[in-house]
Amino acid sequence: MENFKKDNIQYIKGVGPKKANLLTKLGIFTIGDLLEHYPRRYEDRSQLKMINNLTDGQVENFKARMMNCAESKPRRGLQITKITVGDSTGTVQLVWFNQPHRKKIYGLGAEVLVTGKVKKIYQVEIQNPEIEMITDMDTLEAGYITPIYAANESITQRFLRNLIRQILTEYNATAEILPPIIIKQFSLLDRKTAFENIHFPLNMDVLKQARRRLVFEELYLLQCGLLYIKKQNRSNTIGIKHGPDGCLVKKVSEQLPFSLTEDQQKVLLEIALDMEDTKPMQRLLQGDVGSGKTVIAALALAKTVENGYQGAMMVPTEILAEQHYSTLSNLFLPLGIRVKILTGKLPKRTHEQVVADIKSGLVDVVIGTHALIQESVEFQYLGLVITDEQHRFGVRQRAKLQEKGNMPDVLVMTATPIPRTMALTVYGDLDVSTIKQLPPGRKIIKTYVRGSDRRQLVYDFIEKEVNSGRQAYVVCPLVEESEKVNALSAVELYDELLKTELVNISCGLVHGRMKSVEKDLVMDRFYRGEIKVLVATTVIEVGVNVPNATVMIIENAERFGLAQLHQLRGRIGRGDHQSYCILLSDNKKPETQERLSIMAKTNDGFALAEEDLKIRGPGQFFGIRQHGLPDLKIADIINDIDVFLEARQAAEKTVARPESFDMLRPALQVRFGKEFSMIFSS
Numbered sequence: 001m002e003n004f005k006k007d008n009i010q011y012i013k014g015v016g017p018k019k020a021n022l023l024t025k026l027g028i029f030t031i032g033d034l035l036e037h038y039p040r041r042y043e044d045r046s047q048l049k050m051i052n053n054l055t056d057g058q059v060e061n062f063k064a065r066m067m068n069c070a071e072s073k074p075r076r077g078l079q080i081t082k083i084t085v086g087d088s089t090g091t092v093q094l095v096w097f098n099q100p101h102r103k104k105i106y107g108l109g110a111e112v113l114v115t116g117k118v119k120k121i122y123q124v125e126i127q128n129p130e131i132e133m134i135t136d137m138d139t140l141e142a143g144y145i146t147p148i149y150a151a152n153e154s155i156t157q158r159f160l161r162n163l164i165r166q167i168l169t170e171y172n173a174t175a176e177i178l179p180p181i182i183i184k185q186f187s188l189l190d191r192k193t194a195f196e197n198i199h200f201p202l203n204m205d206v207l208k209q210a211r212r213r214l215v216f217e218e219l220y221l222l223q224c225g226l227l228y229i230k231k232q233n234r235s236n237t238i239g240i241k242h243g244p245d246g247c248l249v250k251k252v253s254e255q256l257p258f259s260l261t262e263d264q265q266k267v268l269l270e271i272a273l274d275m276e277d278t279k280p281m282q283r284l285l286q287g288d289v290g291s292g293k294t295v296i297a298a299l300a301l302a303k304t305v306e307n308g309y310q311g312a313m314m315v316p317t318e319i320l321a322e323q324h325y326s327t328l329s330n331l332f333l334p335l336g337i338r339v340k341i342l343t344g345k346l347p348k349r350t351h352e353q354v355v356a357d358i359k360s361g362l363v364d365v366v367i368g369t370h371a372l373i374q375e376s377v378e379f380q381y382l383g384l385v386i387t388d389e390q391h392r393f394g395v396r397q398r399a400k401l402q403e404k405g406n407m408p409d410v411l412v413m414t415a416t417p418i419p420r421t422m423a424l425t426v427y428g429d430l431d432v433s434t435i436k437q438l439p440p441g442r443k444i445i446k447t448y449v450r451g452s453d454r455r456q457l458v459y460d461f462i463e464k465e466v467n468s469g470r471q472a473y474v475v476c477p478l479v480e481e482s483e484k485v486n487a488l489s490a491v492e493l494y495d496e497l498l499k500t501e502l503v504n505i506s507c508g509l510v511h512g513r514m515k516s517v518e519k520d521l522v523m524d525r526f527y528r529g530e531i532k533v534l535v536a537t538t539v540i541e542v543g544v545n546v547p548n549a550t551v552m553i554i555e556n557a558e559r560f561g562l563a564q565l566h567q568l569r570g571r572i573g574r575g576d577h578q579s580y581c582i583l584l585s586d587n588k589k590p591e592t593q594e595r596l597s598i599m600a601k602t603n604d605g606f607a608l609a610e611e612d613l614k615i616r617g618p619g620q621f622f623g624i625r626q627h628g629l630p631d632l633k634i635a636d637i638i639n640d641i642d643v644f645l646e647a648r649q650a651a652e653k654t655v656a657r658p659e660s661f662d663m664l665r666p667a668l669q670v671r672f673g674k675e676f677s678m679i680f681s682s
């Protein structure tokens with residue numbers, strides 16, 4: 001078992017370097033990958049039809065014998081191969097285009113199983129059918145449910161099927177890895193039977209059991225890994241024991257122009273208790289957009305400073321670093337807390353000075369981007385690390401910042417509410433605090449979906465709001481993942497608006513390709529209210545806080561996912577005034593309309609996150625890979641919730657017993673690969 005992942009596919013009988021290379025295109029490098037190349041679907045071929053009963057337009061399965069073959073070249077570049085097959089009730093023409101090798105594969109007289117869409121013209125015909133020699137499958141003929149894999153032209157279904165069958169029979173790659181007690185407790189199939197039946201199910205019932213077993217295994221191993229990290233971080237590790245809140249924290253609280261909501265008080269208490277414990281804090285703070293997480297971060301930072309430590313806060317964008325720096329400076333500087341900012345864009349001299357000051361302890365709190373995890377950055381006595389990550393940092397990056405201190409407390413903040421299962425999967429190594437309540441006085445953001453025929457009216461509305469003293473965002477269409485292309489489209493939109501709809505209004509433009517100084521200048525003017533309408537790409541998605549902004553127009557809204565739309569919308573509705581979000585879209589596809597109308601219906605980030613997860617699936621909701629966690633090969637985080645909860649329960653028991661966990665280590669190494677195992681190999 002330990003080695004099966006390492007077993008290169010190339011050394012399997014019948015593969016060789018050429019085929020191995022083709023298999024890698026399907027993501028298959030090892031025997032283990034091949035076993036986990038799970039069928040995408042199955043076809044029940046146990047119900048075979050006779051040829052005279054085939055229905056026009058249906059995908060049908062039938063058994064027949066190869067009768068004759070004809071080839072023609074009606075024009076240059078087109079070669080048609082036709083093979084006639086038949087049974088006792090009739091014949092069918094099988095047709096392939098430009099695949100002359102077909103003739104050679106199936107010798108005349110051979111008995112085959114044919115699957116394909118029937119077309120009845122003058123005669124019965126099937127184009128590009130799937131063919132299988134009966135001899136390949138005679139052992140499985142009774143009740144044959146055929147697996148259909150992700151395949152391509154060079155690696156056919158048949159080749160994959162044969163290869164997997166060979167692995168299952170000739171290689172010892174399916175040895176049991178789950179503890180017997182767990183198999184018994186959760187009535188799981190043994191591993192060998194599970195693999196055999198996920199690929200070549202005897203019947204639908206055993207297929208279900210096979211899938212359940214493999215889903216369980218996948219989630220169980222993942223949870224064991226995460227819970228182990230969590231345990232390691234807590235047991236044996238002596239972290240920093242902060243004292244109870246003193247007068248500095250009190251002074252910061254007193255400076256706030258509002259009192260904390262109940263939820264804010266609750267999470268603050270959870271954080272304070274963690275910080276006052278000798279075990280290092282490992283906590284996720286999740287709260288909907290605008291729920292007031294920054295102030296929690298500020299109070300936690302003040303607590304660490306009060307105890308004689310330094311605090312660091314890592315954020316994903318420069319705009320956000322600037323904004324937090326400005327908020328925290330306002331709060332901290334009057335109290336003598338020394339705050340600095342560290343981003344990649346600081347002039348070299350200033351950068352060096354800040355790095356030197358952090359090292360010598362002349363900085364109490366530093367806010368920064370990825371620049372904070374560079375090697376040159378050393379702290380004198382780091383007590384608290386906060387990452388405001390919005391799914392942009394990975395487990396590894398988080399760990400890197402943490403390593404800059406001697407077991408500092410760690411607080412991870414996120415504004416994308418994560419459904420419970422997802423939180424346990426991605427942040428299974430953390431304790432979770434949640435702010436559900438929004439600060440008092442917030443009004444629901446009124447959200448509308450409009451076609452571009454109403455564009456003029458929409459922009460007239462912006463003008464009206466601006467005239468009554470408010471500000472607005474226009475978010476330009478997301479064209480693709482590249483900020484370069486998005487920047488271009490923002491520039492175009494900005495130029496057009498200046499000439500047309502927004503001709504009389506003071507406007508600004510920000511996008512990710514601008515120089516930081518320019519960007520800062522524009523943001524600063526927007527913060528100060530000199531710029532009334534900000535045209536922007538999604539650089540403003542995260543954290544930007546201008547409470548006077550009450551309108552947001554999102555152009556080509558259909559191009560954004562729900563979670564992202566919610567994040568964007570979260571830039572408005574942050575003050576006392578009624579706010580409005582208008583999603584412009586001409587896309588009439590029912591699924592798009594449905595997605596956008598969900599936005600119009602609810603302001604609740606948790607409800608939206610659930611919907612988004614359902615619509616887009618966990619992979620895209622946010623790439624699990626970004627978190628340094630492996631992809632899930634078989635489990636489906638939404639639909640496998642029951643198995644997930646069982647697996648989590650089992651993992652908790654295993655991790656609690658070192659001897660059980662030790663037995664799992666080899667399996668975990670295989671499952672998590674190098675990156676992840678680095679974290680929990682110690």
Ligand SMILES: Nc1ncnc2c1ncn2[C@@H]1O[C@H](COP(=O)(O)OP(=O)(O)OP(=O)(O)O)[C@@H](O)[C@H]1O
Pocket residue numbers: 258259260261264287288289290291292293294295414415439440542543544545547570574
């Ligand atoms: N208890 C409160 N009462 C009134 N206003 C508050 C309260 N807490 C925070 N605010 C204000 O609400 C606004 C949003 O707070 P903050 O920026 O901390 O939210 P956030 O959770 O970080 O949002 P995002 O995730 O969108 O960045 C700020 O203007 C902040 O001053």
